Amino acid sequence: xxxxxxxxxxxxxxxxxxxxxxxxxxxxxxxxxxxxxxxxxxxxxxxxxxxxxxxxxxxxxxxxxxxxxxxxxxxxxxxxxxxxxxxxxxxxxxxxxxxxxxxxxxxxxxxx
Amino acid sequence: xxxxxxxxxxxxxxxxxxxxxxxxxxxxxxxxxxxxxxxxxxxxxxxxxxxxxxxxxxxxxxxxxxxxxxxxxxxxxxxxxxxxxxxxxxxxxxxxxxxxxxxxxxxxxxxxx
Numbered sequence: 001x002x003x004x005x006x007x008x009x010x011x012x013x014x015x016x017x018x019x020x021x022x023x024x025x026x027x028x029x030x031x032x033x034x035x036x037x038x039x040x041x042x043x044x045x046x047x048x049x050x051x052x053x054x055x056x057x058x059x060x061x062x063x064x065x066x067x068x069x070x071x072x073x074x075x076x077x078x079x080x081x082x083x084x085x086x087x088x089x090x091x092x093x094x095x096x097x098x099x100x101x102x103x104x105x106x107x108x109x110x111x112x
Numbered sequence: 113x114x115x116x117x118x119x120x121x122x123x124x125x126x127x128x129x130x131x132x133x134x135x136x137x138x139x140x141x142x143x144x145x146x147x148x149x150x151x152x153x154x155x156x157x158x159x160x161x162x163x164x165x166x167x168x169x170x171x172x173x174x175x176x177x178x179x180x181x182x183x184x185x186x187x188x189x190x191x192x193x194x195x196x197x198x199x200x201x202x203x204x205x206x207x208x209x210x211x212x213x214x215x216x217x218x219x220x221x222x223x224x225x
Contacts, residue, residue: 043216
């Protein structure tokens with residue numbers, strides 16, 4: 001399997017339960033944030049994004065919360081399924097900067 | 113649309129050998145990126161190209177060179193491979209402007225012996 005998950009913080013969650021993955025970001029000038037999902041042996045896939053003028057955004061089974069005061073981002077996955085087992089990365093961006101800065105990732109393991 | 117494609121998928125090199133990793137996108141994106149990913153770490157930017165004709169260093173450019181061949185293609189070259197360059201390499205692209213999401217390729221797993 002993919003070795004990218006070695007040594008990462010791991011969240012084990014029962015199938016059907018909700019998952020919460022947390023991320024602290026570093027730059028107070030960041031105004032755009034994005035969550036990626038990376039399954040074993042694949043490239044990162046976009047899940048959801050949020051701009052700094054919002055504190056919450058919802059997608060299909062996923063919600064991202066942004067707390068700019070403490071520079072914290074979270075991803076909530078509702079009714080976690082086995083297909084949600086993956087490594088999840090947050091990334092931040094400053095407007096006008098062409099680069100994303102990625103966090104180290106969190107491994108989610110769904111227990112059937 | 114194929115999205116972002118990378119070749120090869122796997123490669124084994126001996127120390128000192130050279131090779132070029134290829135990346136192409138068919139989404140008419142302006143910006144392209146090369147990352148490396150090592151176990152337990154996030155994605156680290158090697159080089160990027162904000163637009164056709166420009167390239168810039170990222171966090172970890174040493175030992176690599178890039179070429180933005182045209183708007184579609186962005187290649188990464190290892191002139192003299194070292195074991196420390198054993199990694200999974202991802203290419204990504206972005207439309208630019210207000211569209212800040214990057215789209216990733218499937219990766220190239222490189223082992224340097």
